[in-house]
Amino acid sequence: MIFNDPARVAALTPQNPFDRLDDGRPKAPDDLLERLKLVTNDEAWAIIEKGHNYQFQFEGDWLHLHRDVPLVGRAVTCAFVPIRPDLHEVVQGIGLGEGRSDGGQNTWVIDTLERGDVLVVDLFGKIRDGTFIGDNLATATRARTGAGIIIDGGIRDFDRVEELLDFPVYCRGTHPSAIYDVTLVGVNIPIRIGNATVLPGDAVLGTREGITFIPPHLLEEVVTSSEETRQRDVFGKMRLAEGTYTTGQIDRGGWAEEIEADYRAWLTSEKGTN
Amino acid sequence: MIFNDPARVAALTPQNPFDRLDDGRPKAPDDLLERLKLVTNDEAWAIIEKGHNYQFQFEGDWLHLHRDVPLVGRAVTCAFVPIRPDLHEVVQGIGLGEGRSDGGQNTWVIDTLERGDVLVVDLFGKIRDGTFIGDNLATATRARTGAGIIIDGGIRDFDRVEELLDFPVYCRGTHPSAIYDVTLVGVNIPIRIGNATVLPGDAVLGTREGITFIPPHLLEEVVTSSEETRQRDVFGKMRLAEGTYTTGQIDRGGWAEEIEADYRAWLTSEKGTN
Amino acid sequence: MIFNDPARVAALTPQNPFDRLDDGRPKAPDDLLERLKLVTNDEAWAIIEKGHNYQFQFEGDWLHLHRDVPLVGRAVTCAFVPIRPDLHEVVQGIGLGEGRSDGGQNTWVIDTLERGDVLVVDLFGKIRDGTFIGDNLATATRARTGAGIIIDGGIRDFDRVEELLDFPVYCRGTHPSAIYDVTLVGVNIPIRIGNATVLPGDAVLGTREGITFIPPHLLEEVVTSSEETRQRDVFGKMRLAEGTYTTGQIDRGGWAEEIEADYRAWLTSEKGTN
């Protein structure tokens, strides 16, 4: 009841074009995620919001460690509420019944993470006593996922977490206190992070600008559209350097038919190479 | 999957000492709710927080219509997130499949309300385009419940809703826009309203000071403790007027044994009368 | 250059369907403004935003004196900036050259107000040293306009201004200081008040909920649409009382053809009476 049932997760995400993970989440392919690292939030937004009217998939204004390391992966979502003893007892009973650690409900989720997962935590912006990870759990999360973490709340051990140079962390603040007085109410349920709505299995794209949560059925379009933009840029600059076309022919909205044909031919030949 | 299953609602609230409603919520007795109308938030807090360490059951800072009408009832909870077309389609499909109105997801919940229910809505503080009720839905909610409503979001038709003098509304603001761009993600699930955690079936107590969400298993203690305070006050003033005891004997922390006995005897005789 | 030229004001408002005042502002007829007093902000919004896609014409969150007195009238706009001595000297020179008072740039505008005007002041939310009116200027404004005032800034003499019971004031706060360190940069220019864009001659509608600034070419539709709603309500309740129709026939989205015909006939006969 806390960890969402795989069948329910699947029912929440019926447009998923990919395989699913054991927990029911869409499994965006590693290859697409790798290629996502070169996409900007603006390119993603253009497809998601302008193309498909998803208006609430971006969130900015983070305390952002390691801002030059792009964060990509598959979202694992979880949500907490302020502690309530009767509810806490129910949750704790369920968790222990499922064999989970009695070391803290935050570790329950971390213990399930796999390579390529990005944990997205709704801690309702709590910073003091809302520090989802410190030094040790940051190290553990990094080891399990090879990715980073997104916390609408705080972290502790700031100085030492900052030393994990390849571990991008997006949080709202830092405090030396431990996580305290909160109860986990769901894993892999729909959550809200600021102005963004996140579902389990969303493809996460974090850059210096902020984070976009990409619905899986839009991921390929986001990636290929960005790549096409970059490809055309390469082709255009090459032909300009060769003197084949003029700036006036290349630096404009749409190319003439023959240049377009040239581009497509080049693209095909390149694809063999890549 | 949107309206929580009665069995799951029951599993969330195992300490419920009362019967349950058909939807699984604890059914605090009408009599206790009626008596709750005379309790203050401070008396409730003393039992819940000081006595049982529930620290996150009160929320203040409301735009409060009809502040002199106490609000009591059984909580129906629901939560929205910013709209997300794929999720919205899933939710809409489930709702229509269950025969719910296509007039707006907010009406789904209102259509299920019964006498004594208090709807508690997590709209993440959205006011513009976050107006959960206007004139008509306020009238409908009032007719179905005979109680009021609590919205962490906005209302519209302020002037006309204010004319419903016996309908207490707690919201965060008012705007003429209609509710828009939000998706319902759960009914009768645990929700957070500001700093308070609310479960389905909580006994709601709203006064001029704010709102306390009382776990059902603590309701009777809250009510009887408040009543005892008031009874002792009546008894003490009566005996003072009769000249039986002095102020020094009555206005102190604990009464002498004989006065205590006198009080208990009076209480028994009174109970026959009431 | 500070008071906008009448020709420019006219050029800003080419869709005005009414006569113009001497200063170029659209002159919404007194009759329409009087009828506007019965309209709610929600009815106005339905026409302006839903019907015509004007999304930024409402502003709420006011410190609102005399909230039960509706405020209607024709907007006179003005805008201030933080003082800048060189600019202030230019403005002061222009004003004195036009024969305006040396008693304060705020009085320049008040001295030009006429019956039915509603002054709308952009003071960028300044409260201390941003008190556009006190006791005396409130009295003067009330005497000249017979309406009220809207200030995105402060007022002083709160207690005494509150005694002017028929003078609705919408402001952001109160402070005993006088207006100070600001420079007037325009009268009857487009201004922004919170999230609303206001043009000179807009029909102002202020109620307990907030303020809508109605573009003149939409005023008649706003008023008549609201009236039709109210007329149908009267007719429906009358026929229900007479037992002519059932609740099921009346309390629904659209009426049957014959009831519609009955309504229109009644409306015509009523119009003779009114």
Added chain:
Amino acid sequence: MIFNDPARVAALTPQNPFDRLDDGRPKAPDDLLERLKLVTNDEAWAIIEKGHNYQFQFEGDWLHLHRDVPLVGRAVTCAFVPIRPDLHEVVQGIGLGEGRSDGGQNTWVIDTLERGDVLVVDLFGKIRDGTFIGDNLATATRARTGAGIIIDGGIRDFDRVEELLDFPVYCRGTHPSAIYDVTLVGVNIPIRIGNATVLPGDAVLGTREGITFIPPHLLEEVVTSSEETRQRDVFGKMRLAEGTYTTGQIDRGGWAEEIEADYRAWLTSEKGTN
């Protein structure tokens, strides 16, 4: 060391023109305080800020119970900080050594209040666990002072405190929790309440607009200046009613010499009557 020494209080307020209370505070005469009830914050500001350049003596933005009851009296100041066990032990030791109650450091100050005192409490805006008074201490404060209270923090028992209709309370919010986790660091020391600096013995003036803290040496000027304004108003209206002078002669900045003489003569004769 917590309750400031009378000699030090006197040294802080060397310009005091009045007697002193036993605790060293300036003792503004009852008569002046009574007359202060008719003064507005704006009149006080005109003398204090415009006349004497005291810019930080007013504070607005209060949750204000019983706004129609003016609050006047002599300030008793006190300040708290977030609890610190070593400091708390020091303070507690001093207090108990002075024979103060072990019921809470907030009661220490309340127990010393006298008729005409207005307690001004710096609780750094804390509301939850920052409720300086509830039902009982409000009643006690009212009984001792016959005045009201100013708290830069919270209160509890809101509904019942609101029933004390002649007890003006200025606070920042309300919460059912008790005061907790704070340490008293000084009584009758200089404190800051929002943007205002308050000294022990200041004459407090609270109205619907907010609060002015008047340095004692400026009190008489504040009161008499306000009275003269009101006297001239009475005289002017009387002479206008009698037809002695015209509106043009009376409604202007300064009166002609002969009217001024007439006024002064009337004033003298009136003073005998009053």
Added chain:
Amino acid sequence: MIFNDPARVAALTPQNPFDRLDDGRPKAPDDLLERLKLVTNDEAWAIIEKGHNYQFQFEGDWLHLHRDVPLVGRAVTCAFVPIRPDLHEVVQGIGLGEGRSDGGQNTWVIDTLERGDVLVVDLFGKIRDGTFIGDNLATATRARTGAGIIIDGGIRDFDRVEELLDFPVYCRGTHPSAIYDVTLVGVNIPIRIGNATVLPGDAVLGTREGITFIPPHLLEEVVTSSEETRQRDVFGKMRLAEGTYTTGQIDRGGWAEEIEADYRAWLTSEKGTN
């Protein structure tokens, strides 16, 4: 009517000591602007605020790209309001009638920029849908002006704009959305940027600390005063190194007459060299 008339711009800035640009703005000489790059905001403030009582010419708290590149230039001002269809149509009509691009009103201003201009944009702090520039317009602005840009609003394409290492951008935030739902109401009119009042042709000085908008008639004094401070520093250190004077003679408020004479002689000889 949107682009302010050159004659009106000149009338707004009568104290301008320099030539004017074709659009009427004061043309601060390139040489002075170049020398301004070494001035700090603190030195500018000392002249402008302390020396001439201009209190509202500085604004801090920016999201600041390329903080180590000083930003200097001549201000081009513009202001937007939330979109209003009738006004937008008027503005669009005027712009197209003047032959401006139909690609967005933000490009109208960018298309007029010249070398040394610094565009200052009042977008009322809007970030989502308030992104005045992205990758392309940033590149265009940089190419036209050789300077930077100041936006009281947002930018998009953050990652790529950040790659333009010599293009200082001061904005309030970043979002992947495009600029949307705003209407341009004026170019080269007086605007307010936070607490600062800006006029067309102001000399802009942006450093890590924030931005000062320097009225042209104070520019030379700002520059030479800063230079003198620096010159005296060089001279003093040189003479100390030579052993001519002691620290006590140099490190004090004013120099003795003979040192002063020595300094002035040195200064004259240096000027020939520079």
Added chain:
Amino acid sequence: MIFNDPARVAALTPQNPFDRLDDGRPKAPDDLLERLKLVTNDEAWAIIEKGHNYQFQFEGDWLHLHRDVPLVGRAVTCAFVPIRPDLHEVVQGIGLGEGRSDGGQNTWVIDTLERGDVLVVDLFGKIRDGTFIGDNLATATRARTGAGIIIDGGIRDFDRVEELLDFPVYCRGTHPSAIYDVTLVGVNIPIRIGNATVLPGDAVLGTREGITFIPPHLLEEVVTSSEETRQRDVFGKMRLAEGTYTTGQIDRGGWAEEIEADYRAWLTSEKGTN
């Protein structure tokens, strides 16, 4: 009366285990302060809050210059209020009577600083006109203390202060204005900095995460506990490298008795070396 009496300072800090400075402050030994540089805020918090229930000794959210330089030292506290002419005159009289500079009350405290002191200034968050130090006073503070400064207020000369690379400054903002309109009310009194309570002589620990104010009697425990953590880390890694123990033996909560004995033996031998 402004500079707290040494005897009073001592009475405020009776648990001090160290010598005292002439002004009465606890004198934490240089050696402990030096070793404190390697401690993190999280380690300090674990001792202070978890071990001894001091909950309000940490403050984050700073504008932090030179974040990589740890700040340690002995706190000198001081507090300001908004200026009040009568109080200012008293304070100024006292200060001049004590032979202090007439150059500004902020210099009074700076003039008393000694090596190892960290000045902690309560300027109630004021930034404009609240700039406690600029270029010169920063240089002076650095020269006297060899440490840094903590200001709940602003600084000026940002660019030049930032050039003092070994001088950590924690403040709330930057502005070119000078400090103005404030009055010093106490030196070495208890103060509140955000959520932290600071006493004179507290051991200050500032890192990238924020600042902990450590009560002197807890300092040694903080330092040694941190050192033990680090020692065990060194020992464990060494023995793992030597192959003496396995990861399973070392990476766990408590070590087996024989490993513990080995560790203690190594520790003793090491201590000779260090």
